[in-house]
Amino acid sequence: xxxxxxxxxxxxPYAVCLPTNLMTPxxxxxxxxxxxxxxxxITNASNTLLKNVRVYIEGISDPGVVYGSGVQTVGDxxxxxxxxxxxxxxxxxxxxxxxxxxxIVEADGFTFRRVLKKLFITRVxxxxxTRTYSVVMPQGTMRIVIHRAIVGPESxxxxxxxxxxxxxxxxxxxEWVPTPPYEGVRGPFPYEDPWWKIALAILAALLLLGALLxxxxxxxxxxxxxxxxxxxxxxTDPSVSCCTSVSSSATDTGDWVARxxxxxxxxxxxxxxxxxxxxxxxxGQAATPPGQGEKTxxxxxxxxxxxxxxxxxxxxxxxxxxxxxxxxxxxxxxTYEAADERENLHWLESYEVDAPAVHxxxxxxxxxxxxFKKPDGTYYTGGSLYVSAVLVSTYGVARRFDLKxxxxxxxxxxxxxxxxxxxxxxxxxxxxxxxxxxxERYDRPGYWYLFVFAQDVNTVLQGTxxxxxxxxxxxxxxxxxxxxxxxxxxxxxxxxxxxxx
Amino acid sequence: MAxxxxxxxxxxxxxxxxxxxxxxxxxxxxxxxPYANVSAYVWARVHxxxxxxxxxxxxxxxxxxxxxxxxDSTAVLIGLSNVSLAAGETKPVLCVTPxxxxxxxxxxxxxxxxxxxxxDPLPARSAATPYNVPAWRQMAQxxxxxxxxxQKMAFFVHPFLAGNFGQREKVELRARRAPLDLxxxxxxxxxxxxxxxxxxxxxxxxxxxxxxxxxxxxRQRPEMTLTLPPRHQQGVALVVRLPEKFPPEGGALFLxxxxxxxxVTGGVGVxxxxxxxQKAPPAADSPVQTRTRKV
Numbered sequence: 001x002x003x004x005x006x007x008x009x010x011x012x013p014y015a016v017c018l019p020t021n022l023m024t025p026x027x028x029x030x031x032x033x034x035x036x037x038x039x040x041x042i043t044n045a046s047n048t049l050l051k052n053v054r055v056y057i058e059g060i061s062d063p064g065v066v067y068g069s070g071v072q073t074v075g076d077x078x079x080x081x082x083x084x085x086x087x088x089x090x091x092x093x094x095x096x097x098x099x100x101x102x103x104i105v106e107a108d109g110f111t112f113r114r115v116l117k118k119l120f121i122t123r124v125x126x127x128x129x130t131r132t133y134s135v136v137m138p139q140g141t142m143r144i145v146i147h148r149a150i151v152g153p154e155s156x157x158x159x160x161x162x163x164x165x166x167x168x169x170x171x172x173x174x175e176w177v178p179t180p181p182y183e184g185v186r187g188p189f190p191y192e193d194p195w196w197k198i199a200l201a202i203l204a205a206l207l208l209l210g211a212l213l214x215x216x217x218x219x220x221x222x223x224x225x226x227x228x229x230x231x232x233x234x235x236t237d238p239s240v241s242c243c244t245s246v247s248s249s250a251t252d253t254g255d256w257v258a259r260x261x262x263x264x265x266x267x268x269x270x271x272x273x274x275x276x277x278x279x280x281x282x283x284g285q286a287a288t289p290p291g292q293g294e295k296t297x298x299x300x301x302x303x304x305x306x307x308x309x310x311x312x313x314x315x316x317x318x319x320x321x322x323x324x325x326x327x328x329x330x331x332x333x334x335t336y337e338a339a340d341e342r343e344n345l346h347w348l349e350s351y352e353v354d355a356p357a358v359h360x361x362x363x364x365x366x367x368x369x370x371x372f373k374k375p376d377g378t379y380y381t382g383g384s385l386y387v388s389a390v391l392v393s394t395y396g397v398a399r400r401f402d403l404k405x406x407x408x409x410x411x412x413x414x415x416x417x418x419x420x421x422x423x424x425x426x427x428x429x430x431x432x433x434x435x436x437x438x439x440e441r442y443d444r445p446g447y448w449y450l451f452v453f454a455q456d457v458n459t460v461l462q463g464t465x466x467x468x469x470x471x472x473x474x475x476x477x478x479x480x481x482x483x484x485x486x487x488x489x490x491x492x493x494x495x496x497x498x499x500x501x
Numbered sequence: 502m503a504x505x506x507x508x509x510x511x512x513x514x515x516x517x518x519x520x521x522x523x524x525x526x527x528x529x530x531x532x533x534x535p536y537a538n539v540s541a542y543v544w545a546r547v548h549x550x551x552x553x554x555x556x557x558x559x560x561x562x563x564x565x566x567x568x569x570x571x572x573d574s575t576a577v578l579i580g581l582s583n584v585s586l587a588a589g590e591t592k593p594v595l596c597v598t599p600x601x602x603x604x605x606x607x608x609x610x611x612x613x614x615x616x617x618x619x620x621d622p623l624p625a626r627s628a629a630t631p632y633n634v635p636a637w638r639q640m641a642q643x644x645x646x647x648x649x650x651x652q653k654m655a656f657f658v659h660p661f662l663a664g665n666f667g668q669r670e671k672v673e674l675r676a677r678r679a680p681l682d683l684x685x686x687x688x689x690x691x692x693x694x695x696x697x698x699x700x701x702x703x704x705x706x707x708x709x710x711x712x713x714x715x716x717x718x719x720r721q722r723p724e725m726t727l728t729l730p731p732r733h734q735q736g737v738a739l740v741v742r743l744p745e746k747f748p749p750e751g752g753a754l755f756l757x758x759x760x761x762x763x764x765v766t767g768g769v770g771v772x773x774x775x776x777x778x779q780k781a782p783p784a785a786d787s788p789v790q791t792r793t794r795k796v
Contacts, residue, residue, distance in 0.1 A: 054585070056556070056583055056585055057583060058582050058583055058584065058594065058595060058597065059580060059581065059582035059583065059595065059596065059597030059598070060597060061580070061597045061598045061599065062598075063580060063598055069557045069559065069583040070556055070557045070583075071556040071557070071585050100597055101597070102582070102595055102597045104584075104585070106585070112592065114595065116528070116529075116597075
C-alpha cells in the first residue's frame with residue numbers, strides 16, 4: 001500500500017520581491033507590494049530518489065490572497081535534497097497577521113502529503129500629518145516615527161528625476177498599544193513572535209518599500225493616495241554618497257540591483273542594533289515589571305543609532321545605539337535606558353563564484369555556481385540559503401535566475417555547498433532587438449555583468465517558542481557587492497564579467 | 502468524458518458522506534461536529550472518475566442556513582481550494598479558510614461543496630437557480646443537525662427555511678422518521694464509532710409554519726403544503742414530541758423533504774440524541790456554548 005511521500009518543509013515560506021528577485025526581510029509578505037512570489041523550501045526526507053515530484057497550493061486561509069492554481073512539476077529529487085518551489089501571489093487585499101497555506105506534494109509511487117505552514121503578512125500605512133507609520137494587528141496597533149534618517153542619493157547617477165530612496169535610520173521611536181491592555185511583564189505576541197521583531201520587520205519593510213517603490217508609501221487606505229518617502233522623516237542628514245563610482249555599464253534600466261541592495265543595507269543595519277542578539281525591547285520589559293493589578297496601556301522605545309562605519313550589507317560592521325524603553329500603565333510610567341554596541345551578524349567569511357569568461361549563446365545555457373563560507377569556516381548548504389543571480393547587460397537589460405544546491409538540473413550534487421543555476425540566452429532576430437518589446441525576446445551578444453546574491457533564511461522551526469524565534473531573523477543579504485560610504489562614492493561590484501558571443 | 506469530477510451524494514442525497522468537519526484549530530484533528538462560534542475546518546472528498554487527469558480543479562465550500570432549498574443567493578462562501586487528481590483518483594480537500602458556524606437560525610447550518618475545472622465546468626446557473634444537488638455530480642450537500650433531548654424538554658423544535666425557487670405557488674414538505682442505519686456512512690465524519698439505538702417513544706412529530714416564539718400546534722402533521730410565491734422563503738419547523746425520559750443510548754433520525762411533483766428538491770436531516778451524549782466544545786476557543794451541533 002502506498003505511503004505518503006516523505007518530504008518535509010522545515011522552515012516557513014517566504015516572500016520574494018518580483019523586481020529584485022530578493023527575499024523580503026525575514027520573508028514577510030508585504031501587503032503594500034501587492035504581487036510577490038510565495039517561495040517554500042521542500043526537503044526530500046527519504047533516503048531514496050523521489051520521482052516526478054509535483055507541488056501545488058491547496059489553499060490559503062486568507063481569502064484576500066490571490067494566487068495561481070496549477071501544479072508545479074519539480075522532477076526527480078535526490079535523497080536529502082532541498083528544492084524551492086514558488087508561486088505568484090497577490091497580497092494587495094490580504095489582512096495583516098498570519099495566514100495558513102496548505103501545500104500538496106506528490107511523487108510517483110507514493111500518496112500525496114499535505115503540509116500546513118504559516119505566512120507572515122504585514123502592511124505599512126502612513127499618516128501624513130503626524131508623520132507616523134502604523135500597522136494594525138489583531139493584538140494591537142504599532143506606530144513608528146522616524147525622527148532622523150540618512151537619505152540618499154538624491155542626485156547623481158541614480159535617477160535624477162526622483163527623490164532619495166536609501167534610508168539609514170538614525171533616530172526612531174515605536175509605540176505599541178496592546179488590545180486589550182495586559183497585566184504582567186509581557187503581553188501577547190503578534191504573529192506569535194515578540195512584536196519588537198515585527199517592529200524590525202516593519203522598519204525593514206519601510207526601507208525596502210522606499211527603495212522598491214521608489215519613495216512611495218500607502219497613506220493608509222491603499223486607495224491610490226501615496227506619500228513620498230523623502231517627506232516622511234522629521235529630519236534628514238546629508239545623503240549617503242552613492243552611485244557615482246558604480247560601473248555605469250552594470251546598470252539595469254530599472255536600477256533594481258542597486259535598489260534591492262540599498263533596502264538590504266537599511267534592514268541589516270536596523271536588525272543589527274534592534275533585534276539581533278539580546279534585544280532591547282525584551283530587556284526593557286524585564287526591567288520595568290508593573291505592579292500587581294496594573295495594566296500596560298502602551299510600550300514605547302526610542303532608539304538613537306550611530307554608525308561608526310557605513311553599514312554595507314554582508315560586512316561585519318559595528319553599530320551603536322542608545323535607547324529608552326517606556327512602559328505606560330494605568331497607574332504609572334516606567335522607563336529603562338541602556339546603550340549597546342553591536343556588530344552585524346549577517347556576513348560571510350568569503351564566497352566564490354565560478355563563471356566562464358566567454359559564453360557562446362548557441363552552446364546551451366550559461367551555467368554558473370557559487371559557494372558561501374560562514375564565519376566558522378564551514379559552507380552553507382541546501383535550503384539554508386536563498387541564492388539568486390542577475391545578469392546585467394551593457395544596454396540595460398537584466399536577466400534573473402536562482403542558484404540551488406539540490407542536485408537537480410544545473411546542480412551536480414545536493415547539499416555539497418555549491419549552488420548552481422543557469423540561464424539560456426535568447427537567440428532571436430537581431431533586427432528586432434531595437435524595439436522595446438523584442439528586447440524581452442532577444443539577448444544581444446556583448447559583455448554581461450554577473451551578480452550573485454545570497455540571503456539567509458529564517459530557520460525557525462514551527463512550534464519554536466516566540467522568544468527563541470525572535471532571535472533568528474532571515475532574509476538578509478550576506479554577499480557584499482554594495483559598499484556604502486559616508487565620505488566617498490559607494491561601490492557596486494559585480495562578481496564576474498562574461499563575454500557573450 | 503475526459504475529466505469527471507464528483508462529490509458523492511448520500512442516502513438521502515442531502516446527507517453526503519463526502520463532506521465533514523473538524524471542530525478544532527488544527528484541521529488534521531479527528532472529525533467531529535462543529536459548535537456555534539467555534540472555529541472548524543471543512544473537508545470534501547473529491548473524485549475524478551474521468552479518463553484524464555486534472556491539475557487545476559477548484560473546490561468551493563459553502564454554508565447555508567438550514568433550508569430545504571438553496572441557491573447562490575442563500576449560500577455563503579467559506580473558501581475555495583485547489584486539487585489535482587489523476588484519472589480515477591480520490592482526494593480529501595481541505596478548505597483552508599476556517600469556518601466559524603454562526604448563531605443564525607438557532608445555530609443550524611448546512612454545508613455544500615462543489616468541484617469544477619476548466620475541462621469540467623459546472624452546469625450553467627443563475628443566482629436564483631436552486632441547487633440541483635442530486636442531478637449535479639460535482640456538488641454535494643450535508644444537511645444534518647444533531648440536537649439533544651434535554652431534561653424536562655417536552656418538544657424538540659428544529660426551525661429551518663422552506664424556499665420556493667421554482668415556478669409553482671405551493672411548496673410541499675414531508676417529514677418522516679428514518680432508520681439510523683442511514684447514518685452509518687457518515688459515522689467517521691461525525692467523529693462517532695457506533696450508531697445509537699433506535700429510541701422508542703419518539704413517534705409523534707410534524708412540520709408547521711414557525712417563527713421564533715410561535716406556539717406549537719396541538720396536532721402535528723408530518724406533511725404540509727405551503728402557499729409560497731416563487732423566490733420566497735418561509736420559516737417552518739420540525740416538531741418532535743419527546744418521551745418523558747429519552748433513552749441515554751438512543752437516537753432518532755428525522756428527515757424533512759421538500760417535494761415538487763415527484764422530485765425531492767431539498768432536505769434536512771435531524772438526529773436527536775440524549776442529553777448525556779452531548780460533548781463539550783473545545784475549551785480554549787469556545788466563547789459560546791451551544792446545545793445544537795450541525796454538520
